Amino acid sequence: LRSFVVGGAGFIGSHLTDRLVERGPVTIYDNLSVGRRAFVASHLASGRATLVEADALDLERLTEAMAGHDLVVHLAANPEARWGLARTRLDLDQGTIATYNVLEAMRRAAVGRLIFSSSGTVYGDTPRRCAEGDLGALPISLYGASKLAGEALISAYVECFGLTAWIYRFGNVVGPRGTHGAALDFLKKLRDRRTELEVLGDGRQSKPYLDVRDCAEGILFGFDQARERLNIHNLAPEDATSVSRIAELCVAASPYPDAVIRYQGGERGWPGDVPRSRMDPGKLAALGFRVRHTSDEAVRMAVEALASEVFG
Numbered sequence: 001l002r003s004f005v006v007g008g009a010g011f012i013g014s015h016l017t018d019r020l021v022e023r024g025p026v027t028i029y030d031n032l033s034v035g036r037r038a039f040v041a042s043h044l045a046s047g048r049a050t051l052v053e054a055d056a057l058d059l060e061r062l063t064e065a066m067a068g069h070d071l072v073v074h075l076a077a078n079p080e081a082r083w084g085l086a087r088t089r090l091d092l093d094q095g096t097i098a099t100y101n102v103l104e105a106m107r108r109a110a111v112g113r114l115i116f117s118s119s120g121t122v123y124g125d126t127p128r129r130c131a132e133g134d135l136g137a138l139p140i141s142l143y144g145a146s147k148l149a150g151e152a153l154i155s156a157y158v159e160c161f162g163l164t165a166w167i168y169r170f171g172n173v174v175g176p177r178g179t180h181g182a183a184l185d186f187l188k189k190l191r192d193r194r195t196e197l198e199v200l201g202d203g204r205q206s207k208p209y210l211d212v213r214d215c216a217e218g219i220l221f222g223f224d225q226a227r228e229r230l231n232i233h234n235l236a237p238e239d240a241t242s243v244s245r246i247a248e249l250c251v252a253a254s255p256y257p258d259a260v261i262r263y264q265g266g267e268r269g270w271p272g273d274v275p276r277s278r279m280d281p282g283k284l285a286a287l288g289f290r291v292r293h294t295s296d297e298a299v300r301m302a303v304e305a306l307a308s309e310v311f312g
């Protein structure tokens with residue numbers, strides 16, 4: 001299997017690359033805006049992976065680099081949902097247009113299989129435990145909107161140009177090499193402030209958290225087992241963890257266990273944040289996949305790993 005991973009030097013991309021190199025050569029296509037060469041250095045050194053440092057918005061370069069591969073994995077995106085508040089074109093360009101470019105490059109380079117990283121944010125703000133068919137509510141962030149637009153484009157390319165696609169709606173993914181997210185934010189704030197940790201919202205937001213290795217395993221499990229032309233799967237544990245729990249774990253794992261946690265208040269971390277989300281992993285479970293770690297376990301392991309990355 002010759003894999004082409006757009007965003008492969010990032011957090012999830014580097015863990016997935018760890019697995020894909022077992023199946024054949026991997027080309028990583030990444031502009032290194034967030035991702036790091038160091039995350040994939042061992043595979044580059046062994047020759048099992050190569051890195052093309054380029055942008056998904058450069059359609060010609062993307063098409064040229066993609067030719068000759070069997071599978072495209074598209075993971076590049078704006079990494080922080082709340083950045084869309086300050087830069088309203090960001091998700092349109094880095095989400096929707098980048099996804100169009102990946103699909104168009106696949107059509108031109110005649111590559112037939114695509115794995116896409118979508119998100120639970122496509123379900124919008126709903127108290128339901130969302131299953132794949134539940135698209136009753138619409139996204140409430142520009143990030144979520146771009147993920148739903150990406151899914152729609154993929155569906156159209158599957159139908160019009162004969163692609164096969166695996167779309168995964170992830171919960172919050174956490175673990176070593178994290179490049180963003182609440183736990184990493186909290187640990188960096190503690191490194192800089194030491195005595196206090198300021199947390200957006202009231203700390204009661206609660207969401208499913210998925211260990212990044214479970215994420216990589218689930219992606220490949222679905223790829224191997226799901227046989228539709230368009231396969232859409234939630235990939236998240238069914239339970240959830242609160243932001244206050246993450247903050248407490250970060251304080252305890254830092255060199256400043258007496259730091260005071262200050263909540264800014266409000267039920268949302270920022271406009272567009274879904275305060276409470278739950279996902280139903282049942283469709284992938286029906287194929288035989290079990291998410292190994294609960295949200296709480298995933299968060300605990302991630303905080304430990306990230307604390308040693310941040311504090312050394």
Ligand code: NAD
Binds near residue numbers: 032035057098170
């Ligand atoms: P990440 O930022 O670590 O990885 C994205 C990678 O894409 C980075 O290496 C970055 O340098 C690269 N990239 C970004 N824009 C690019 C562009 N225009 N051209 C080329 N490369 C570009 O983030 P991640 O957490 O690994 O997320 C991977 C994917 O999973 C993203 O699409 C993200 O939206 C999605 N996702 C992540 C989570 C999560 O909690 N981490 C949850 C749901 C969905």
